[in-house]
Amino acid sequence: MRKLALTDEVLLSVEKPARYIGGEVNMVVKDPNDVDIRFCICFPDVYEIGMSHLGIQILYDILNRREDTYCERVYSPWVDLDKLMRERDIPLFALESQEPVRDFDFLGFTLQYEMCYTNILQVLELSKIPVYANERTEDDPIVIGGGPCSYNPEPIADFFDFFYIGEGEAAYNNFLDLYKECKKAGKSKREYLELVSQIEGIYVPSFYDVEYNEDGTINSFKKNYENAPDRVKKQIEMKLSEAYYPTKPLVPFIRVTQDRVVLEIQRGCIRGCRFCQAGMIYRPNRERDVEYLKKCANEMLKATGHEEISLSSLSSSDYSQLQELVYFLIDEFGSKGVNISLPSLRIDAFSLDVMGKVQDIRKSSLTFAPEAGTQRLRDVINKGLTEDAILNGAREAFQSGWNRVKLYFMMGLPTETEEDIEGIAVLSDKIARVYYEIPKEQRQGKVSIIASTSFFVPKPFTPFQWCRMDTPEEYIQKQRFLRSKINEQLNKKSIKFNWHEAELSELEGVLARGDRRLSRVIYDAYMFGCLYDSWSEHFNYDKWMKAFEKNGVSISFYNSRERHEDEMFPWDIIDAGVSKSFLLREYRRAKSGKTTPNCRELCYNCGAKKFGGGVCVGGFEMPNHADGINRNGSIKQEASNES
Amino acid sequence: MKARIKFQKYGYMKFIGHLDVLRYFQKAFRRAGYDSEYTQGFNPHQIISFAAPLGVGLTSDAEYVDIGLRTCDTPETMVKKINEVLSEGFYVTGFHLLTEDSGNGKMASAMSLVASADYLVSLKDGCSLGNGILSCEEFRELFEKFYSKQDIIINKKTKKSEKMVNIKPMISFVAFDEKEYDAYLGCHLADLPKPVNNEKSYYLNAASKADAYENNIKVYMQLDTGSASNLKPELVMEAFCSDSGLEYNPYAWQVHRLEIYTRDDESKRLIPLDSVW
Ligand code: SF4
Numbered sequence: 001m002r003k004l005a006l007t008d009e010v011l012l013s014v015e016k017p018a019r020y021i022g023g024e025v026n027m028v029v030k031d032p033n034d035v036d037i038r039f040c041i042c043f044p045d046v047y048e049i050g051m052s053h054l055g056i057q058i059l060y061d062i063l064n065r066r067e068d069t070y071c072e073r074v075y076s077p078w079v080d081l082d083k084l085m086r087e088r089d090i091p092l093f094a095l096e097s098q099e100p101v102r103d104f105d106f107l108g109f110t111l112q113y114e115m116c117y118t119n120i121l122q123v124l125e126l127s128k129i130p131v132y133a134n135e136r137t138e139d140d141p142i143v144i145g146g147g148p149c150s151y152n153p154e155p156i157a158d159f160f161d162f163f164y165i166g167e168g169e170a171a172y173n174n175f176l177d178l179y180k181e182c183k184k185a186g187k188s189k190r191e192y193l194e195l196v197s198q199i200e201g202i203y204v205p206s207f208y209d210v211e212y213n214e215d216g217t218i219n220s221f222k223k224n225y226e227n228a229p230d231r232v233k234k235q236i237e238m239k240l241s242e243a244y245y246p247t248k249p250l251v252p253f254i255r256v257t258q259d260r261v262v263l264e265i266q267r268g269c270i271r272g273c274r275f276c277q278a279g280m281i282y283r284p285n286r287e288r289d290v291e292y293l294k295k296c297a298n299e300m301l302k303a304t305g306h307e308e309i310s311l312s313s314l315s316s317s318d319y320s321q322l323q324e325l326v327y328f329l330i331d332e333f334g335s336k337g338v339n340i341s342l343p344s345l346r347i348d349a350f351s352l353d354v355m356g357k358v359q360d361i362r363k364s365s366l367t368f369a370p371e372a373g374t375q376r377l378r379d380v381i382n383k384g385l386t387e388d389a390i391l392n393g394a395r396e397a398f399q400s401g402w403n404r405v406k407l408y409f410m411m412g413l414p415t416e417t418e419e420d421i422e423g424i425a426v427l428s429d430k431i432a433r434v435y436y437e438i439p440k441e442q443r444q445g446k447v448s449i450i451a452s453t454s455f456f457v458p459k460p461f462t463p464f465q466w467c468r469m470d471t472p473e474e475y476i477q478k479q480r481f482l483r484s485k486i487n488e489q490l491n492k493k494s495i496k497f498n499w500h501e502a503e504l505s506e507l508e509g510v511l512a513r514g515d516r517r518l519s520r521v522i523y524d525a526y527m528f529g530c531l532y533d534s535w536s537e538h539f540n541y542d543k544w545m546k547a548f549e550k551n552g553v554s555i556s557f558y559n560s561r562e563r564h565e566d567e568m569f570p571w572d573i574i575d576a577g578v579s580k581s582f583l584l585r586e587y588r589r590a591k592s593g594k595t596t597p598n599c600r601e602l603c604y605n606c607g608a609k610k611f612g613g614g615v616c617v618g619g620f621e622m623p624n625h626a627d628g629i630n631r632n633g634s635i636k637q638e639a640s641n642e643s
Numbered sequence: 644m645k646a647r648i649k650f651q652k653y654g655y656m657k658f659i660g661h662l663d664v665l666r667y668f669q670k671a672f673r674r675a676g677y678d679s680e681y682t683q684g685f686n687p688h689q690i691i692s693f694a695a696p697l698g699v700g701l702t703s704d705a706e707y708v709d710i711g712l713r714t715c716d717t718p719e720t721m722v723k724k725i726n727e728v729l730s731e732g733f734y735v736t737g738f739h740l741l742t743e744d745s746g747n748g749k750m751a752s753a754m755s756l757v758a759s760a761d762y763l764v765s766l767k768d769g770c771s772l773g774n775g776i777l778s779c780e781e782f783r784e785l786f787e788k789f790y791s792k793q794d795i796i797i798n799k800k801t802k803k804s805e806k807m808v809n810i811k812p813m814i815s816f817v818a819f820d821e822k823e824y825d826a827y828l829g830c831h832l833a834d835l836p837k838p839v840n841n842e843k844s845y846y847l848n849a850a851s852k853a854d855a856y857e858n859n860i861k862v863y864m865q866l867d868t869g870s871a872s873n874l875k876p877e878l879v880m881e882a883f884c885s886d887s888g889l890e891y892n893p894y895a896w897q898v899h900r901l902e903i904y905t906r907d908d909e910s911k912r913l914i915p916l917d918s919v920w
Contacts, residue, residue: 004655008767009894012700017658023730025670251670253659305670305728336678 005093005100006081014080018253019047022095025251026303028064028071032097036068036180038104040094040141043075043112044119045534050075051250052258054312055110055147059168061246069176072096072104076119077126079532085126092126101127105179107141109160111149114511115504115534117156121526124159131523133161133206138189142179150203151234151281152460154570155511157205158519161193165574166201166235167267169243174199197228201235203573204228210516210570216557218515218568233575234281238613240267241289247299251306260308260341261300263293265325269314270599270615272606274382274590275371275410277459278314280583281576283606284614285599290321294328301338309333310341317346318598326354334358344369347393352400362444365404366397372413373423379593380415382586387427395434403444405431411478411499412456412470414590421478424451425485425495432491447491452498453482455505459512460571461578463586466563469509471556472502503541507533510558515570521547579607647709648725649737649917653702653852656732661696667733668708674728677721680711694916695757695868695903698875703900704736704851705760707916715740718845734852737917739844759815759913760868761828761901762876763853765861770895772860779859783819785887786862790817797882810882813874815865824863831865833912846917853899868903 004011004021011017032038041059043050050056056073063071072094077085085092091100101107107129109120124131129140136143145153146164153163164171175196182192197204207228211219237243249261268285269278297309309329313319329340340358344367345351355364368390372378375387394405409424428451435447455475458467470478479499486495511518524547532538548555563569565584572580582605589596596604599615609616652664659667669691672679679691694707715721718738725735766772772782789795795811815831818824838846866874876898884891904913 002655007894008700008897011658012894017699018660018663021655021658023655023732025674025728025730253663253667255663255666302674302676305673307669307673 002098005098006090010081010084010088010090014084015078016047016254019075019078020081020095022073022098024253025305026248027096027250028060029096030064030070032070032099035070036183037066037070037106037176039063039069039071039106039108039176040074040101040104041071041108041110042073042120042123043110044116044123045076046078046532047075047252048254048256051252051256053110053112054258054262054264055112055168057246057249058244059108059110059172060250061248062168062172062244063176065244066173066176068180070096074101074107074123074127076122076532079538082122082126082531091128092123102129102139102141104141105183107143109143109145109147111145111147111153111156113534114149114155114508115539117511117522118526118530118533120156120159121523122531132158132519134158136161136189142189142192148277148281149512151277151574151576152512152514152569152571153203153205153574154210154516155514155518155522157516160205161189162196163203163205164201164235165203165232165576167237169237170235171199171201175202194225194227197225200229200233203232205516208573217564218570218572220568221573231573231575234577236267236282236577236611238286238611240286241292245292245296247296248303249300251304258310259306260310260339261297261304261306262310262312263297263300264288264312265293265316265319265322266313268614270318271315271384272382272586272596272598272604273371274380274463274586275413275456275459276314277462280461280578280606282314283577283608284611284616285318286614287319287321290325290328293325294332297329297333301333307337308339308341311343313343316343317348317351318600323350330354330357347390347397349396352397356400361401362403364402365406365448365450366394366402367406367408368393369408370427371408371410372416372420373409373425373427374420376593377413377416377420377423379595380590381413382590382595384595384598387430390427391430391434394431395438398435398438398447399442401444403435403446404448405450407431407449407451409451409453410456411453411482412475414456414464414467416478418481421482422485424453424482425489428486428495429489429491432489432494436491447494448496449491449494450496450498451486453479454500455502457505457509457512460569461576461583463583463590465513465569465583466565466567466587468562469506469559471560472506475502475505501536501539504533504536504539506555506559507541507544510555513570514558517551517553520551521553524550577606577608577611582606644715645709645711645741646715646721647707647737647739647741647917648735650706650708651704651734651736651849651852652697652706652732653734653854654732656730657700657702660699661693664706665691665693665708668710671725671728671733672710672712675724677715677724678713680713695760697900698877698898700894701898701900702852702854704849704853705900705902705916707903709741718843719840722845722847734849736847736849737838737845739917756905757869757903757916758867758871758906759831759865759904761824761863761865761904763824763861763863763899763901764876764880765854765856765897765899766858767854767895767897768856768858770892772889772895779819779861782860782862786817786819786883789883789886790814792886795882795886797878799878810874810878813867813872814879815867817865818863819861821863827863828865831913833907833910833914835914835918838918851899851901853901854897856897863901 043053043056060071063069074094093100121131130136142161144162145160150163193204196202207225208221209224213219266287268282270285273279370385371383428449432447432449458464458469486492486497525544528543530540530543691710697703721738722735794809796807796809799806799808816827818827880896881891903916905919907914
């Protein structure tokens with residue numbers, strides 16, 4: 001039996017000891033002495049969140065398929081254990097072997113959201129690994145990062161040896177093979193980093209010195225290692241139906257956020273919502289074959305014993321074989337007591353039929369994400385959802401027995417006016433009115449509408465990356481205004497209004513579009529005690545402000561400034577596929593309220609075509625269009641005011 | 644059909660709470676390829692129930708779970724197949740099909756008729772009792788002195804109230820080694836035929852999974868368990884420590900459950916749950 005790193009006393013005095021003992025069903029067991037490479041992957045948040053992440057399971061599977069590698073896991077110890085580990089000087093350990101993380105060759109972080117950055121420092125510190133990369137020795141693991149936040153890795157650049165830009169399937173084997181060679185040849189870490197920087201998709205931040213202009217903007221990325229690449233190109237997997245899929249995912253003992261089989265049906269998104277980073281960085285859209293998915297679903301349910309399966313993708317309704325897949329799942333597994341949980345689908349006849357089959361109408365709600373309150377603003381953000389579609393969808397659903405609606409909006413979107421904010425209240429009210437239009441005997445009691453607003457945070461690699469972001473004061477004012485407008489509505493009693501914390505969004509904004517000068521701020525915030533910032537009960541705004549002040553870094557420089565069209569961004573070093581000129585074109589179209597069709601209707605030549613696959617080479621009949629590219633590749637001139 | 648499964652919980656699985664064990668077994672049955680019975684409606688869930696939930700940190704030779712099954716093999720195959728999909732720390736030692744017509748009323752309530760349970764409480768290695776008590780003989784002497792008292796009054800705290808309770812009548816016996824334990828146990832057990840393996844039942848003879856410690860400081864006890872009267876071994880140890888002037892360290896003791904019983908209405912003697920079908 002494995003020996004646990006923590007004593008009974010420690011385990012029994014913390015909440016949920018199962019977070020730290022490993023041993024879950026489908027955990028990979030290897031003898032660490034039999035492998036060449038020990039790799040520890042970390043999701044820097046609490047176990048229940050980290051265990052729910054599909055990306056980690058995919059990577060765990062890929063790495064452990066290698067006989068020469070043992071991939072283990074570590075998550076952020078919860079605050080109770082964090083305290084005990086510091087008091088008793090217990091080093092952080094990996095769940096599988098229960099051995100110290102510091103003894104590993106690699107420590108790889110998946111970077112899913114900005115607010116986990118202080119947790120990265122916690123994991124490093126508890127592992128007794130120096131947090132700054134330049135203070136580490138040959139004995140420390142190589143610390144790497146990947147995932148959506150690595151598309152602008154600059155705010156955390158100082159803590160990492162390198163970043164891998166792209167999908168796990170694509171290039172991990174290359175840099176692990178290289179590591180093995182280097183280790184055998186007795187090469188130093190520096191020598192390895194020099195070699196690894198030659199692999200596409202690898203960004204070694206210490207090979208570049210950033211020079212700034214007087215106004216604080218970036219002047220250049222100056223290479224201090226001449227062979228470092230000029231730009232780092234995203235690596236992706238084009239053959240998703242041939243790629244490995246973790247058909248034996250880990251099954252945790254305790255209830256986690258995703259306590260179910262997750263089937264990733266496609267990557268990327270054909271829609272170009274202009275606020276959405278995922279929709280841009282995961283381009284091009286690639287679907288998995290439906291037969292492949294059926295097979296995976298079967299195997300995964302069998303291997304886990306889960307009683308629920310859920311589909312994962314950015315926009316499931318766009319998956320071309322959705323009906324076939326969903327009806328297959330219902331027929332095949334529904335009778336065996338497997339719950340089928342569907343991500344928010346576009347409301348139409350098909351989704352209403354399916355939802356009626358898999359969930360209790362009286363207990364479930366309809367979900368719409370109009371994101372903005374008026375058609376004008378929805379056009380600005382290129383959200384192709386019209387008021388008619390919402391109202392008709394709601395009407396149909398109400399007639400079938402639904403009476404609860406959830407609406408998601410953003411506030412602070414570019415060009416937003418008071419009318420747009422009021423539009424949120426008006427649209428919510430209109431939906432309630434639709435409900436009361438249907439005959440009384442068909443209605444199921446009262447209607448309940450929950451309108452949730454989050455604050456818009458401009459993200460790198462989106463058309464809105466140049467935008468100014470509202471300050472918390474402006475947000476709160478808008479939120480109050482909306483509150484008062486909701487109270488003016490006829491059905492105000494049926495509308496519940498939720499909102500996000502403005503201060504958290506402000507910080508997310510800085511970290512999302514920040515540069516290297518923020519590493520110090522993050523470090524100081526952590527030293528002041530910031531941890532688990534994404535948990536509102538732990539988020540401490542004042543401590544963060546203290547850290548900004550101490551370093552003389554101004555938040556408004558990052559958030560409250562409309563960036564110049566030719567400003568150099570910290571993330572320009574990364575080539576995510578979508579070109580800056582495309583994003584700028586989209587930004588200009590946004591400002592003039594012009595929508596852009598989705599990738600299946602018309603290719604707008606975003607740059608992702610160079611990956612040579614997915615939706616970009618689909619066989620869809622495309623109409624000719626004045627300023628796009630049709631499927632035959634003949635390029636039409638863009639209107640001159642836009643190019 | 645309904646089945647009762649007996650299993651051991653040991654090693655690191657002691658850190659898994661009772662509700663999570665329930666979820667664990669639901670998934671285990673699916674992995675083993677058996678279809679369970681579900682409640683009707685949306686969000687169906689398996690029909691499964693537990694006897695006398697075990698606290699986190701405790702190990703056991705005798706956990707019982709009743710589950711509704713739609714597909715099934717012979718009891719022997721069931722035990723084998725389920726054990727194949729279980730993690731180290733769970734081990735099924737018995738499987739019995741409960742048929743609908745054999746006095747189902749009594750069977751269904753067996754779980755709620757739990758009356759008593761046996762425990763082995765051991766001092767973990769590396770833990771000391773302080774006060775210079777080093778040998779198991781010294782421990783036994785102290786414990787016997789404690790147990791010989793007429794009344795053992797403790798302050799029983801619940802979420803709502805605090806009250807003084809005499810726990811002495813809730814302890815059937817204490818013993819200090821296995822032989823002694825077997826002897827006392829015999830006096831309390833009902834006369835029962837030895838369980839047999841047949842088309843309805845299968846029993847594995849598995850060694851106890853109780854951890855053994857070098858210090859050999861341990862005590863066996865039979866305690867009231869269930870809804871009518873319930874005494875936790877931890878409370879006994881706490882009372883013992885405070886009575887003997889020792890500091891009570893809850894993490895120093897490993898509590899292991901040996902068996903759960905129901906009480907025969909007529910003879911007032913105990914029947915292990917795996918003998919009540
Ligand atoms: S190149 Fe065209 S089809 Fe491909 S992702 Fe970009 S816009 Fe869509």
